[in-house]
Amino acid sequence: MEEKRNYKRRRKRQQRERQIKIACMILVVLAVIGTSLIIKSCTTGKKENTKNTNTVETAANPKKKEDNTKEKENQRQQLLAQANQIAAGYDYDSAVALLQSYDGYENYTELTDAIASYNEQKAACVPINVEEVTHIFYHSLVVDPDRAFANQDSDHQAKGNNQWMTTIDEFNKITQAMYDEGYVLVNLHDIAQETVDENGAVHFSPGTILLPPGKKAYVLSIDDLSYYHCYENYGFASKIVLDENGKPKCEYIQADGTTVVGDYDVVPLLDKFMEEHPDGAYHGARGTIALTGYNGILGYRTDISYQTRPADLYKDKVKWLENHPEFNLDQERSEAKKVADAMKAEGWSFASHTWGHLKVASISLEQLQADTTRWKENVEPLVGNTDVIIFAHGEDLGDWNDYDQNNPKFQYLKSQGYNFFCNVDSREYGVQIRDNYVRQTRRNIDGYRLYQNVIGKENNLSDLFNAADIIDSKRPPVLPLG
Numbered sequence: 199m200e201e202k203r204n205y206k207r208r209r210k211r212q213q214r215e216r217q218i219k220i221a222c223m224i225l226v227v228l229a230v231i232g233t234s235l236i237i238k239s240c241t242t243g244k245k246e247n248t249k250n251t252n253t254v255e256t257a258a259n260p261k262k263k264e265d266n267t268k269e270k271e272n273q274r275q276q277l278l279a280q281a282n283q284i285a286a287g288y289d290y291d292s293a294v295a296l297l298q299s300y301d302g303y304e305n306y307t308e309l310t311d312a313i314a315s316y317n318e319q320k321a322a323c324v325p326i327n328v329e330e331v332t333h334i335f336y337h338s339l340v341v342d343p344d345r346a347f348a349n350q351d352s353d354h355q356a357k358g359n360n361q362w363m364t365t366i367d368e369f370n371k372i373t374q375a376m377y378d379e380g381y382v383l384v385n386l387h388d389i390a391q392e393t394v395d396e397n398g399a400v401h402f403s404p405g406t407i408l409l410p411p412g413k414k415a416y417v418l419s420i421d422d423l424s425y426y427h428c429y430e431n432y433g434f435a436s437k438i439v440l441d442e443n444g445k446p447k448c449e450y451i452q453a454d455g456t457t458v459v460g461d462y463d464v465v466p467l468l469d470k471f472m473e474e475h476p477d478g479a480y481h482g483a484r485g486t487i488a489l490t491g492y493n494g495i496l497g498y499r500t501d502i503s504y505q506t507r508p509a510d511l512y513k514d515k516v517k518w519l520e521n522h523p524e525f526n527l528d529q530e531r532s533e534a535k536k537v538a539d540a541m542k543a544e545g546w547s548f549a550s551h552t553w554g555h556l557k558v559a560s561i562s563l564e565q566l567q568a569d570t571t572r573w574k575e576n577v578e579p580l581v582g583n584t585d586v587i588i589f590a591h592g593e594d595l596g597d598w599n600d601y602d603q604n605n606p607k608f609q610y611l612k613s614q615g616y617n618f619f620c621n622v623d624s625r626e627y628g629v630q631i632r633d634n635y636v637r638q639t640r641r642n643i644d645g646y647r648l649y650q651n652v653i654g655k656e657n658n659l660s661d662l663f664n665a666a667d668i669i670d671s672k673r674p675p676v677l678p679l680g
């Protein structure tokens with residue numbers, strides 16, 4: 199029963215989130231119009247009271263009318279700008295609905311012309327082949343290559359950083375290059391159409407994504423966005439925080455120890471890029487964030503173990519607690535939840551990456567069950583329900599043949615509400631949309647992959663960009679991990 203309710207809730211939530219976004223915009227428009235009318239009637243009333251014997255008042259009325267007209271024209275311009283932004287993200291129906299929410303919109307040619315143009319643009323769109331959608335992923339970005347990559351010979355973490363991480367400079371170049379190539383970011387959930395039957399079971403079929411001819415779709419995810427203790431002092435951001443406008447930004451501790459807030463990781467950088475290039479994201483899509491739980495999430499130490507402090511608590515957690523005697527679990531959790539909510543409002547969504555970064559095929563079913571429970575107790579209450587699991591180490595439940603429906607781990611993960619399964623694979627794309635699950639391969643866009651492509655050992659990025667144009671000049675040769 200619980201499972202059925204989860205399915206229904208999730209389905210409803212996705213639809214609701216989209217509707218709420220548009221409804222909010224319509225409400226804002228109505229509120230602006232309403233407020234200006236109230237202000238108008240107040241100021242008119244005041245003037246009439248003080249000047250009710252003045253015959254000049256009559257002469258002033260036409261000016262007021264003119265002002266009112268000017269104000270309404272401004273409102274329409276604002277509305278049009280908003281609708282254009284939405285239509286730029288290929289959501290023509292919502293753009294039309296927004297303009298039609300303006301009272302008497304039929305009487306304004308700038309509105310009816312825009313509606314006609316949106317409908318024309320929609321008619322020109324073509325469905326993309328969802329079975330050929332590529333999926334790229336990053337880890338946290340390197341802000342300071344000098345710190346992240348120093349001592350390649352002797353520092354295992356620095357070597358790992360060079361393999362698995364992408365620098366901010368590389369990320370920005372890739373995002374621009376893919377945009378220039380016509381790549382449009384789509385939501386992982388958009389590749390499949392989900393229906394729920396009378397028993398509450400979900401069924402999937404290929405989704406419909408309509409884009410202008412020549413455009414290509416891609417899905418994006420970020421792994422391990424926990425700002426692990428092992429990243430400290432290596433030139434990565436330290437947590438996601440909200441700025442004065444409630445937007446997700448990153449806290450970054452510079453080499454000299456001073457703290458700054460800004461665009462120091464994928465989340466704020468991509469938000470900024472897509473605000474400036476709304477045609478780079480389909481219906482305002484953003485990425486999926488794969489979270490473990492053992493070091494908390496998003497830079498907050500939200501795991502129960504920081505409070506219970508079991509005898510086998512990892513050394514780095516013990517050290518962190520020693521340095522943070524003010525630690526308060528409830529506060530960490532409430533801040534993390536606020537940040538997660540703000541990220542969801544920007545279009546980001548969350549996935550399990552297992553609590554303990556475990557290899558699903560190698561562990562026992564009992565270990566998988568215990569780990570899933572930990573994720574659901576420590577992470578899910580902060581980020582909400584998810585039906586996506588992004589496998590840690592890229593280790594999948596089985597090979598690329600359809601999942602064996604009798605596989606106990608598959609059955610267990612399904613029973614826990616997971617429907618979308620993602621692994622790691624360097625090929626261009628791999629999508630399986632089956633009746634009761636969706637699976638997609640993901641490509642690591644990291645130092646290893648970039649370097650291999652630059653030196654000609656691999657050629658598996660050229661459909662996206664030219665690796666030689668992208669690779670950071672501060673990146674040392676990427677040697678095999680030993």
Ligand SMILES: [Zn+2]
Pocket residue numbers: 421422551555590591
């Ligand atoms: Zn991972």
